[in-house]
Amino acid sequence: MTTRAARAAPRYAQVAADLRAEIQRGDYGAGSAMPTESALCARYGVSRFTVREALRQLQAEGLIRRRRGSGTVVDPDGGSALRQSLTDVKELLQYASGSTYQFEPVGPVVLSPQRARDLNAEAGERWHLFEGLRTMAGHHRPIAYTAAYVHDAFAAVVPKVRRGETIFRQLERLGGIKIAKVTQDIRAIGAGAREAELLKVPRRSPCLSILRCYVDTTGRIVEMSLSVHPGDLFTYSMHIDEV
Amino acid sequence: MTTRAARAAPRYAQVAADLRAEIQRGDYGAGSAMPTESALCARYGVSRFTVREALRQLQAEGLIRRRRGSGTVVDPDGGSALRQSLTDVKELLQYASGSTYQFEPVGPVVLSPQRARDLNAEAGERWHLFEGLRTMAGHHRPIAYTAAYVHDAFAAVVPKVRRGETIFRQLERLGGIKIAKVTQDIRAIGAGAREAELLKVPRRSPCLSILRCYVDTTGRIVEMSLSVHPGDLFTYSMHIDEV
DNA sequence: CAGTGGTCTAGACCACGCG
DNA sequence: GCGTGGTCTAGACCACTGG
Numbered sequence: 001m002t003t004r005a006a007r008a009a010p011r012y013a014q015v016a017a018d019l020r021a022e023i024q025r026g027d028y029g030a031g032s033a034m035p036t037e038s039a040l041c042a043r044y045g046v047s048r049f050t051v052r053e054a055l056r057q058l059q060a061e062g063l064i065r066r067r068r069g070s071g072t073v074v075d076p077d078g079g080s081a082l083r084q085s086l087t088d089v090k091e092l093l094q095y096a097s098g099s100t101y102q103f104e105p106v107g108p109v110v111l112s113p114q115r116a117r118d119l120n121a122e123a124g125e126r127w128h129l130f131e132g133l134r135t136m137a138g139h140h141r142p143i144a145y146t147a148a149y150v151h152d153a154f155a156a157v158v159p160k161v162r163r164g165e166t167i168f169r170q171l172e173r174l175g176g177i178k179i180a181k182v183t184q185d186i187r188a189i190g191a192g193a194r195e196a197e198l199l200k201v202p203r204r205s206p207c208l209s210i211l212r213c214y215v216d217t218t219g220r221i222v223e224m225s226l227s228v229h230p231g232d233l234f235t236y237s238m239h240i241d242e243v
Numbered sequence: 244m245t246t247r248a249a250r251a252a253p254r255y256a257q258v259a260a261d262l263r264a265e266i267q268r269g270d271y272g273a274g275s276a277m278p279t280e281s282a283l284c285a286r287y288g289v290s291r292f293t294v295r296e297a298l299r300q301l302q303a304e305g306l307i308r309r310r311r312g313s314g315t316v317v318d319p320d321g322g323s324a325l326r327q328s329l330t331d332v333k334e335l336l337q338y339a340s341g342s343t344y345q346f347e348p349v350g351p352v353v354l355s356p357q358r359a360r361d362l363n364a365e366a367g368e369r370w371h372l373f374e375g376l377r378t379m380a381g382h383h384r385p386i387a388y389t390a391a392y393v394h395d396a397f398a399a400v401v402p403k404v405r406r407g408e409t410i411f412r413q414l415e416r417l418g419g420i421k422i423a424k425v426t427q428d429i430r431a432i433g434a435g436a437r438e439a440e441l442l443k444v445p446r447r448s449p450c451l452s453i454l455r456c457y458v459d460t461t462g463r464i465v466e467m468s469l470s471v472h473p474g475d476l477f478t479y480s481m482h483i484d485e486v
Numbered sequence: 487c488a489g490t491g492g493t494c495t496a497g498a499c500c501a502c503g504c505g
Numbered sequence: 506g507c508g509t510g511g512t513c514t515a516g517a518c519c520a521c522t523g524g
Binding site: 065067076180181182183184185186187188189190204205206207208209217219229231234235236237238239240241 | 308310319423424425426427428429430431432433447448449450451452460462472474477478479480481482483484
Binding site: 489494499504 | 506507508509510511512513514515516517518519520521522523524
């Protein structure tokens with residue numbers, strides 16, 4: 001039944017999704033061996049290329065570790081909720097699963113010189129601002145305050161943006177574009193007056209600031225967002241393989 | 244002359260290095276087209292697989308951007324000194340090129356409960372401490388204070404560790420192991436008494452803290468390092484492709 | 487429409503880990 | 506020595522971009 005119906009994902013993505021589900025279901029004990037490449041080729045009826053592409057994806061997500069000569073094993077840290085890989089955008093979005101994010105449109109704004117400097121943009125430009133707080137079940141203090149700026153080229157679709165899905169995904173769908181790259185600049189800052197009030201932290205207390213720029217396939221900056229996290233509530237975890 | 248002499252890097256790495264040098268030399272104007280895959284196949288006399296593997300590496304480093312149907316272009320931000328990709332360990336090490344790093348062995352230490360908590364480790368364990376400062380040409384203030392802890396299993400090689408090369412590379416060589424993974428936890432903290440003094444910042448001022456764990460192929464933590472950067476001098480930049 | 491990069495096959499040889 | 510994953514070849518078809 002591989003008829004039409006949405007033209008389906010590539011084979012390697014399907015294999016990866018299947019194996020990811022098995023890993024997270026715990027079919028292979030943490031630290032224990034997974035099937036070899038040739039076994040997976042037989043099981044899915046695909047070539048080694050396809051299997052390796054799927055495994056490459058899982059490795060990038062930090063779920064598995066591979067060694068020439070010995071084999072493929074499930075990464076013991078990989079499943080831990082504490083160390084959540086964020087090198088992948090899919091996880092970058094749903095990061096801190098169990099958290100909820102509420103944002104509201106504020107309206108069009110013209111960047112002040114101060115804001116422009118924070119955002120690494122030009123003063124005087126017109127952007128459409130959304131403000132939001134991310135809260136975590138069980139915490140009375142928010143874990144993030146976010147200001148998101150959408151480029152004026154999308155003024156027509158801004159009123160259609162809804163909660164429940166990330167802004168940039170909606171811009172892709174409503175604006176007919178595709179985000180090709182996300183850049184992140186991570187810094188430590190002292191809480192400003194507004195952040196301090198909303199995040200319920202003392203003014204000037206250490207906060208993690210994450211500036212994200214969403215770039216489409218043609219290289220235009222479509223959206224910028226500036227998130228501020230209380231230093232005591234938030235850690236950005238990542239991993240790097242193939243040193 | 245591809246005789247022996249160190250068994251050489253894989254072909255795709257050589258192709259990648261060659262293209263990287265050309266890009267950084269400015270042979271292709273930023274934003275302009277690079278040779279197509281088939282052109283590179285012909286030029287280097289290799290298969291498309293090898294060329295694609297090389298280009299995949301350059302893409303992961305943020306140097307190029309690719310689009311089906313149109314082609315491969317040099318990423319306009321990629322060459323910028325301001326936005327330096329750090330998703331690759333090679334750059335993670337020589338990050339902020341132009342900076343110098345001086346460290347000194349302090350000796351064996353037994354982790355206090357406080358330190359153990361900072362490092363996410365067990366109190367009472369014995370580690371070998373190195374302390375260092377990273378300074379940048381033209382700045383009178385250091386951009387980082389680093390405390391690096393080497394596992395007691397490497398007590399024998401600790402006295403042989405020298406400046407001028409990263410500690411973990413020396414552990415690989417001297418200890419006969421291989422680092423397979425590096426994890427990073429990035430947080431915002433307030434400067435403690437010692438950091439404040441060494442970094443010449445006020446106490447409790449916002450700083451970026453980076454805790455790195457170096458894990459070998461068997462899953463053991465070989466080294467941990469805790470770097471503290473003044474918030475106003477240091478930004479951690481990264482990028483994510485294939486959203 | 488021709489040409490690009492994305493996916494995929496069926497082979498091959500090799501370096502490495504382990505028994 | 507055997508099986509693992511890492512590298513590599515020479516093909517193929519497809520989706521997409523652009524003129």
